[in-house]
Amino acid sequence: METTRVDKWLWSIRLYKTRTAAGQACRAGHVRVNGDRVKPAAAVGVGDVVEARVGDWPRVVEVARVIETRVGAKVAVDCYVDRSPPPPTxxxxxxxxxxxxxxxxxxxxxxxxxxxxxxxxxxx
Structure with missing residues (x-):
């Protein structure tokens, strides 16, 4: 598997609680892949940079591994490289x-x- 849907991937790595929430964030324009706003069905692959607004905190993650199913938190951390700014005080x-x-x-x-x-x- 080389690519997957961005909403599935965001849900799989536990950035969003549900896949529906990930899809809604994409449709609202809160998710960007390599700087471009994307729809939920947009493909992401290894090396892509995904910017997503989760609550009030902007998250920037690089795809390290493509997964489609939700995995445990310890496994999910290995699927991305977190380049997010520190959370607001x-x-x-x-x-x-x-x-x-x-x-x-x-x-x-x-x-x-x-x-x-x-x-x-x-x-x-």
Whole structure:
């Protein structure tokens, strides 16, 4: 087997959870093979570079082995070379907004208004 469908391959290497999701990503224009937008039935072979947007993270993988069936995660990793940029860092400042010291007791009306202001809600 020298080539396979791009949607099958993306599903087989576990980049997308279902083959349907891989096909929808192709139809939406989120998948490129060697720089060109492709339909789900486009062929991929060894050496092709596949760019796919998975969630908010752009993934860039090179085809190292062509497979058509879904395999285990350890085997799937051997079928591609990951050239993706590092995942975006998570902004944790919004997590710290509502944290109070342990044992601080029940918040006062002033404390509550301050927390609502930090969360972006309008204080009454």
């Amino acid at each position: 998570r902004d944790v400042t919004h997590l710290l907004e509502g944290i109070r010291d342990p044992g601080a007791g029940r918040p006062t009306k002033k404390d509550r208004r301050e927390m609502e202001r930090l969360k972006g809600r309008r204080a009454r």
